[in-house]
Amino acid sequence: MLLRIALGLGPPRGKPLLVRSVTTREPEWTELDRAEVLALAEYRASLCPCGCGYLTSDTTSRWETGPEFDATHTTCRARAALVEAQNAEAERKRDTSAWFWSISMQEKG
Ligand SMILES: [Zn+2]
Secondary structure (H helix, E strand, C coil): CCCHCCCCCCCCCCCCCCCCCCCCCCCCCCCHHHHHHHHHHHHHEECCCCCCCCCCHHCCCCCCCCCCCCCCCCCHHHHHHHHHHHHHHCCCCCCCCCCCCCCCCCCCC
């Protein structure tokens, strides 16, 4: 019976019911959502395509008049621990191609 009603057929032996359903939905994206996504897209499009994270207008500016850039680096100690462990296994000539590596962190103290 539930199936008949769900299909719009009505109860058994009854006349088929004409079922009309109207679905109203909230828009998935508000105007603010759309504006923010567009702003993000514009921002991303303005970034240097090399991946440095700076604006293309700065990175491609004239050497004489544009900003100065200095390069430094920091080390991800978690990645360094992983690379060290992987290199140690490689030196032992072990086949680690099926290994799943993970990194754990222990707080000091
Ligand atoms: Zn760049």
